[in-house]
């Protein structure tokens with residue numbers, strides 16, 4: 598592994614300042630479960646690694662009537678331990694997190710790291726997309742927000758500008774009666790990356806039906822199915838999903854198997870979702 602300097606700044610402002618000074622040679626470390634492997638395999642070669650865990654504000658997890666606010670240093674297991682999250686209306690997200698890697702990995706890995714790593718198979722992303730989650734970003738010219746779907750621009754690519762970091766992810770509280778669900782298909786029963794994953798959200802107050810499919814395209818696919826809210830047409834939803842997904846053949850699955858599994862998961866989620 599190539600050598601690099603390691604620093605743990607004590608605030609978001611200090612991280613932004615060090616990113617600016619390093620001029621593109623620094624990488625951010627949250628849990629490191631993706632980053633360290635990438636450094637080992639020389640995919641990235643930072644001269645400076647900035648640990649986010651020194652900034653206390655990034656470790657804050659908020660859950661109130663307006664929604665969730667998940668800081669960049671919040672580990673995944675905390676989302677499962679916080680009753681307001683795991684027993685609340687964020688079901689698709691907690692289902693995805695509980696299926697993400699193993700308990701030990703989730704004790705280090707963060708939700709924000711899962712999103713900013715921008716892997717097509719990231720499990721948390723389809724639920725965050727249907728839940729309308731937004732990323733709060735800090736950088737040299739202040740703060741801004743982007744929907745999670747817009748933040749991811751390609752395989753391991755984001756729309757973060759030079760010197761920017763995601764400080765937190767905000768998930769607005771779903772309207773009363775909202776149901777959401779997540780399914781993941783993998784090669785083995787134990788922990789494994791998804792060969793395809795799907796999230797579905799049904800919001801009866803706003804008549805919204807949203808589906809997101811991951812691990813098939815470079816960025817997750819979002820389907821707006823509001824038009825069939827009153828009378829869901831499952832096979833039409835399957836056809837719409839299959840029109841949009843562009844899976845690849847790789848060690849995890851063939852194109853055909855991925856497409857077949859997307860269809861199976863869409864049917865299962867529609868069968869699970871309440872009708873009224």
Ligand SMILES: Cc1cc2nc3c(=O)[nH]c(=O)nc-3n(C[C@H](O)[C@H](O)[C@H](O)COP(=O)(O)OP(=O)(O)OC[C@H]3O[C@@H](n4cnc5c(N)ncnc54)[C@H](O)[C@@H]3O)c2cc1C
Nearest residue numbers: 625627628629630631632698706707710711713719720763
């Ligand atoms: C054995 C194993 C199994 C796994 N299984 C799964 C799985 O089933 N499903 C799944 O989705 N993932 C899986 N992963 C991948 C990984 O654990 C997750 O993506 C994890 O959530 C990444 O979070 P992290 O905090 O470790 O990120 P890090 O490794 O610290 O960072 C990931 C990337 O994001 C950047 N980054 C981190 N924080 C920020 C920020 N705040 N702003 C901007 N950029 C930032 C880093 O510089 C790096 O490029 C697995 C990994 C391992 C090692």
